[in-house]
Amino acid sequence: MIFDSDYRPGDVVSVRFGGVLRHYGVVTHGGRVVSNTRRHDGIVSQTMAEFARGRPVKWHGQKGSSGEYLASSRADRLLGREYDLTGSNCIDFARHAQGRKPTINQIARGTLMAFGDMLGARKPRR
Template identity: 60%
Template structure:
């Protein structure tokens, strides 16, 4: 099991779920993990044990595109914001906190959803 001493503030970490998928988060100044999770309906801060939930945590290190302070500040300001699979998931969250631009797939999905919302029937967003 990983512990607080294995990670530095600003590190991007992940755990495996659903076989091949990964859930990502950012290590905060206090050693807690900040992530955007469907299970908790949005951005939360969790202890390492809560984030891991019995799984091994992989440390991906830091992004070269943003300083640690900026990434953690951006992530912290998102606590309490909603989760959305195609518009605001854990990957969007980590990339945004580190100042990285959305991927082509993220842009395409966002465009599709915006178009669908303009022309399609109104549906509740969950």
């Protein structure tokens, strides 16, 4: 069993929601978790208890090669950014904070969005 005090800055953690889906976050200094969530319409910093909301937390460890300081710093720098399920979701956020390369799906989404922008103006976000 892992306790809150066992998590290190830069660790990726997740909680289950909707039965089979997972919500991902990155542990930062002070035991807080930074995550990109539709509930808060963007990237927020929460206590572990606020992140978990009574659900078991799964530890994924350090996934990138950037180390705890860089992963934590990247996560903190993104605070306040907007949530976008197709372009900036919790998995994309956790990968970026860890310094990992984008997945082929992220590259394809970005390419299609750029192509769409070239063809016509995008609708403004709410």
